[in-house]
Structures are given as C-alpha cells and as structure tokens.
Amino acid sequence: MPLRGHLLPAVVMLLGSPGWAWVPNHCRPPREAVCNFMCDCRGCPDEAQCGYHGVSPSPGAPFTCDFEQDSCGWRDISTAGYRWLRDRAGASPEGPGPRTDHTLGTDLGWYAAVGTHRGRETATAALRSPVLHEAAPTCELRLWYHAASGDVAELRLELTHGVETLTLWRSAGPWGPDWQQLVVPTGRIRGAFRVTFSATRNATHRGTVALDDVAFWRCGLPTPQAHCPLGHHHCRNEACVDPPQLCDGEDNCGDRSDEDAAPCRHYVATDFEMGLGLWNHSEGWTRNRSAGGPGHPAWPRGDHTWNSAQGSFLASVAEPSAPAVVSSPEFQASAPHNCSVSGWEPQGAVLPAQALRRLC
Ligand SMILES: [Ca+2]
Numbered sequence: 001m002p003l004r005g006h007l008l009p010a011v012v013m014l015l016g017s018p019g020w021a022w023v024p025n026h027c028r029p030p031r032e033a034v035c036n037f038m039c040d041c042r043g044c045p046d047e048a049q050c051g052y053h054g055v056s057p058s059p060g061a062p063f064t065c066d067f068e069q070d071s072c073g074w075r076d077i078s079t080a081g082y083r084w085l086r087d088r089a090g091a092s093p094e095g096p097g098p099r100t101d102h103t104l105g106t107d108l109g110w111y112a113a114v115g116t117h118r119g120r121e122t123a124t125a126a127l128r129s130p131v132l133h134e135a136a137p138t139c140e141l142r143l144w145y146h147a148a149s150g151d152v153a154e155l156r157l158e159l160t161h162g163v164e165t166l167t168l169w170r171s172a173g174p175w176g177p178d179w180q181q182l183v184v185p186t187g188r189i190r191g192a193f194r195v196t197f198s199a200t201r202n203a204t205h206r207g208t209v210a211l212d213d214v215a216f217w218r219c220g221l222p223t224p225q226a227h228c229p230l231g232h233h234h235c236r237n238e239a240c241v242d243p244p245q246l247c248d249g250e251d252n253c254g255d256r257s258d259e260d261a262a263p264c265r266h267y268v269a270t271d272f273e274m275g276l277g278l279w280n281h282s283e284g285w286t287r288n289r290s291a292g293g294p295g296h297p298a299w300p301r302g303d304h305t306w307n308s309a310q311g312s313f314l315a316s317v318a319e320p321s322a323p324a325v326v327s328s329p330e331f332q333a334s335a336p337h338n339c340s341v342s343g344w345e346p347q348g349a350v351l352p353a354q355a356l357r358r359l360c
C-alpha cells in the first residue's frame with residue numbers, strides 16, 4: 001500500500017506565548033488510509049475518532065477505547081429513549097451502569113451504558129462504530145460488558161460490510177454479575193465496514209448494560225518494506241508475510257498476492273464456491289452457504305474464502321456417530337516437495353471451510 005508518498009511531515013511552530021502551538025496538517029491520506037489501524041500521519045490524526053485511541057501505546061498493542069476521555073467516535077444510533085450514553089457511577093442521578101468501570105476498577109472510570117429508559121415496551125439500543133477500513137485476517141474485537149442476569153433480553157454484535165450485515169455474536173444470557181470479556185474474530189475485511197453493539201430489552205427487563213475497554217487486536221495489514229527477512233515472501237504491495245502464510249487461502253498481504261497463481265503453483269486449492277473440486281467422493285457432507293437456506297445453528301456466519309454469508313463451504317450432515325467422508329483422487333508421491341494438506345474450520349467446530357492440497 002504505497003501511502004507514504006502522500007504524507008508530508010507535520011510542522012510545529014511555537015508562536016512565543018506559552019500554550020500557543022500551530023500544527024498545520026499537511027497529511028492528506030487517501031480515504032482507505034483513514035481508520036485502517038495504521039498511523040499514516042505524524043501524530044496519527046488519520047486514526048482519531050475511529051472507535052479507539054489512534055496511537056497504540058507500543059508496537060503490536062491493541063487499538064483500544066476505554067471511554068475515559070470520550071467515546072472515541074462510537075455513536076448511539078437508537079431511535080427510542082432506550083439509548084447508549086457515556087457514563088460513570090454517580091455521574092448522572094439515574095445512571096444505569098455498574099458501580100465501577102472495567103479500566104480503572106473504581107467509580108471514577110467511564111464506560112458506555114444503556115438502561116435509563118423507563119418505558120415498558122420492547123426497544124433496542126445500538127452503539128455504532130465509525131467507518132473503519134481493511135481488517136487483517138488476524139483481526140479480533142475484544143470488549144468487556146456488564147449485564148446483570150435478568151436485566152436485558154439480548155446482546156448482539158454485528159459487522160456491516162457493503163450491503164451485508166453479519167452477526168458476529170449474539171446471546172440471550174444468562175450473564176454473570178461482573179464484567180465479562182467477549183473475544184470475536186472478524187476475519188479479513190476488504191474496504192469499509194462498521195461494527196454495531198446492540199442491547200434489546202422487553203417489558204420484563206430493565207435493560208441495563210455497560211460496555212468498556214473495546215479493543216481491536218492485530219487488525220492492521222502489514223506495511224510496505226524495502227526488504228523482507230530471509231525466507232519471507234515479498235508481496236506485490238511490498239509488505240512481507242511469513243512463509244506459513246503463503247498459499248494458505250488467506251489474504252495476508254492485503255492485496256492477495258500471497259495467494260497468486262505464481263507463488264502457489266505447487267498447490268491445488270479448493271474453495272467450494274463452484275463445486276467439490278478435487279474432493280469428488282463425498283458422503284455425509286453438503287456444500288452450502290449461510291445465506292438464503294434453512295441453515296444450521298452450528299454452521300458459521302459466513303465462509304472462509306470471502307468472509308461472506310454468500311460464500312460456500314462444506315458442512316457435515318451425517319447422523320450422530322456416523323462418519324462424514326470426503327476423499328480426493330489418488331496422488332502419486334514425488335520428490336522434492338513435502339506433501340501436506342491444510343484447511344480451515346470455524347472456531348469451536350469441525351467443519352472444513354476450505355481445503356488445500358499440495359501436490360506430492
Ligand atoms: Ca491510517
């Protein structure tokens with residue numbers, strides 16, 4: 001991603017009197033470099049109000065919003081009186097939230113909270129992130145929520161990308177009495193996307209929920225490098241990726257050049273988009289997708305190849321204790337390549353979403 005040429009250094013001119021500083025912002029990054037988990041401008045103004053603090057305290061540390069200064073660009077988009085607000089214990093007389101926040105563990109710490117609404121009708125309060133750009137395959141959203149059991153009917157975390165909204169997580173409880181952590185992988189996302197955290201209350205629930213320390217982990221794509229470490233792959237966009245990330249079915253470079261035909265000429269990949277590919281002898285499996293069909297509660301929200309409900313994967317439909325078998329044609333062993341088979345399955349399940357076969 002050749003962004004560096006767009007970026008001119010910021011100039012700081014002190015104008016004599018204490019407290020006066022003029023910082024002209026000559027940095028004009030392209031739209032896709034705004035809120036992309038990378039500081040492309042000095043001081044990181046391109047990552048301000050992106051749902052986290054733009055400057056990561058150390059390389060590799062997550063981009064986090066702890067709500068201590070402001071809401072980092074998270075916005076309430078509720079249409080009823082049941083809505084999110086930045087709050088802390090005792091800050092507002094009718095404040096709904098817990099007695100301590102998660103960051104500081106005291107009543108001085110801030111969080112986002114919902115639950116002041118006194119009505120008895122069903123309502124959903126939604127807290128939406130700003131528009132974010134480009135998530136790496138390793139990207140995870142980690143947050144802490146506080147929802148006393150019986151207080152809220154349902155919590156939901158959704159990701160909107162283009163015209164598609166994927167439910168990353170939903171729960172109707174029960175929840176514990178303390179702060180609980182939620183860790184959800186987003187998968188590789190190309191282009192713009194948003195994340196929305198919603199709470200739904202009904203007539204029997206007060207609907208009190210709090211949210212704190214929302215963090216994006218390992219979401220930035222690798223940056224261009226003049227030289228890569230020995231053995232690493234130099235992507236077309238000049239990023240470097242580890243050898244195991246080459247031809248593994250994931251877009252680690254950011255331009256998908258680590259999955260190009262040339263470096264992957266010794267691999268045979270099947271993404272199940274058009275059919276079973278090599279895996280033409282199947283028993284107890286169905287090629288399916290998450291959108292449109294009856295589906296199954298254990299199936300993933302989307303496929304691995306495109307991270308989309310429209311993408312296809314292979315799912316087991318065998319009866320309990322019966323085997324589900326899918327087999328390749330017979331291969332002939334050959335030197336000098338080492339033979340290996342790899343694939344992807346949803347977290348917590350044994351459902352291959354993509355299979356790769358290296359010629360032997
Ligand atoms: Ca940026």
Ligand SMILES: [Ca+2]
Nearest residue numbers: 066101103110
């Ligand atoms: Ca906090």
Ligand SMILES: [Ca+2]
Nearest residue numbers: 245248250252
């Ligand atoms: Ca890869």
